[in-house]
Each structure stands twice: as structure tokens, then as C-alpha cells.
Amino acid sequence: DAGVIQSPRHEVTEMGQEVTLRCKPISGHDYLFWYRQTMMRGLELLIYFNNNVPIDDSGMPEDRFSAKMPNASFSTLKIQPSEPRDSAVYFCASSLSAGGHYGYTFGSGTRLTVV
Amino acid sequence: AQKITQTQPGMFVQEKEAVTLDCTYDTSDPSYGLFWYKQPSSGEMIFLIYQGSYDQQNATEGRYSLNFQKARKSANLVISASQLGDSAMYFCAMREPNDMRFGAGTRLTVKP
Numbered sequence: 001d002a003g004v005i006q007s008p009r010h011e012v013t014e015m016g017q018e019v020t021l022r023c024k025p026i027s028g029h030d031y032l033f034w035y036r037q038t039m040m041r042g043l044e045l046l047i048y049f050n051n052n053v054p055i056d057d058s059g060m061p062e063d064r065f066s067a068k069m070p071n072a073s074f075s076t077l078k079i080q081p082s083e084p085r086d087s088a089v090y091f092c093a094s095s096l097s098a099g100g101h102y103g104y105t106f107g108s109g110t111r112l113t114v115v
Numbered sequence: 116a117q118k119i120t121q122t123q124p125g126m127f128v129q130e131k132e133a134v135t136l137d138c139t140y141d142t143s144d145p146s147y148g149l150f151w152y153k154q155p156s157s158g159e160m161i162f163l164i165y166q167g168s169y170d171q172q173n174a175t176e177g178r179y180s181l182n183f184q185k186a187r188k189s190a191n192l193v194i195s196a197s198q199l200g201d202s203a204m205y206f207c208a209m210r211e212p213n214d215m216r217f218g219a220g221t222r223l224t225v226k227p
Contacts, residue, residue: 033214043206043217056214089158103150104215106160 002026006092006107013114018080021110024073025094033104034067034077035091043091049075082114118142119209121218128197129226135182136192136221138207147211149190151181154204154220163205166190197225 005024013019025032033048047057052069060067064083069075079086089111093104120139128134140149151163166174166181174181182191194201202225207218 031213042219045214045216048214050213091160093160103148103162103165103210105162106152108159111158 004092004094004105004107006090006110008110009108011110011112013082013112015083015114016081017114018078019082019086019112019114021077021090021092021112023075023077023092023107025075025092026105027073029094029096029105030072031095031097032069032075033093033095034075035093037089037091037109038087046077079112082112084114087112087114118216119207119218121207121221123221124219125222125224127224127226128194128201130199131196133193133195134197134223136194136205136207136223138190138192138218140188140190140207140209142188142209142211144211147209149181149183150208150210150215151179151190151192152206152208152217153201154206156203160206164192194223199225199227201225 004026007022030051034046036044036046044059046059047067048055049069052072065079067077089109091109092107095104118141122137147168149166153161153163164174164176164179164181166183173183178195180193182193202223204220204222206220208215
């Protein structure tokens, strides 16, 4: 299994531009999670999907952020317009069904820098 | 409200010695899972060990063991025989039952 695949690994963009981060979960995993990691706030859960349906987006910081999962093998996190404070590492993770004993498999992350 | 607490921002340990990283949690759900992840300087998140709320025995995975004290709501990670490659950030996390929340992490440095 190739694991959770995120692209791009690094993204540098100018303030005001649209940024799209991509994630391919592990085949068969029915939960997908987007996290943001910063020094100040640590690992924050932004949104998660179950069977392609968004379940909880209460962690999405503001309307500039949106996430979609059009099918079981692909998800995007979009920031429009981007701001310097969005600079962070964004992780995607996937998991098998609900139940506390299923851990997550994380992607390698996308390091976003907004200048 | 914060549900996972890691009170040690940084820890030092001598190579080949054991070290305990603290984690306490708060939940009213009887079914939950506790996890530890390692994040080396390269940035990836590596799963280390899992403990279920109904598990009677403490989890072990090689040099890692989880000291689970349910009544005290603590899930400390014990690393035995530390190696230089253990230097990293360590995160405690809880899943109850769907989404996983993480503590602030502990930076472990192993000294030669």
C-alpha cells in the first residue's frame, strides 16, 4: 500500500492567491481528516469526512477555507484568498471505521508558505 | 476545553536509559482510544502505540510501552533503552470515537 499521498509537498504562494492542497487516502479507509500544524497552535483538526461526507467542519478557521471529497480516493483543501497567517504544515490522514481503536495513517504533509 | 494534556514541553534522556513521557486526558465517553505518535525532524507522523479504554493490560510495542492508569486518566509513554534516533517530538492523542485530538507534544532529546 502506498499510504496516504499528499501533494504538493511544499507550496509557496503570494498573499491573496488561491491554494489547493490534495490528498489521496488509503484504499478502503472510510474516514479522512485534515489537520493543520503550527508552532503556536499545535495540531488542529480542521475537518473530517466519513464515506465522502463532511461530518465536522467546526475546526475550519474561516470561510476562506473549504474542503471537498468528491470520491473515496480524493480530497482537496482550498484556501481562497490565502493570507500569511495560513502558513503551516497541512496533514491529511485516513482511518478505518469509527471506533476508538482505529488509529490514523498520516500523509507526509504539505508545507504551505504564504508571503 | 483541552482534552489531552502533555505537561512536559521538553525532556532529556541519556542514551540507553529509559524515559517516561506524560499524558493525561479527559473524557466522559467510556469507549475511546489512546495513541502515541512520533514526529522526527523530517516532519512525518509515525504511529507508535495504541491503548483501548477497555484493554486490561498495558500496551507494548518493542521498546515502547504505555502505562495506562484509567482511574487517573493518564496514558504515559515509556521508552526503554533510548537511542539517538528517538530524538523527536512525541504526541499523545485520543480518539472518542471518530475524531482524534492531540496534545501539545513533548520534545525528547537523547544525549550520547
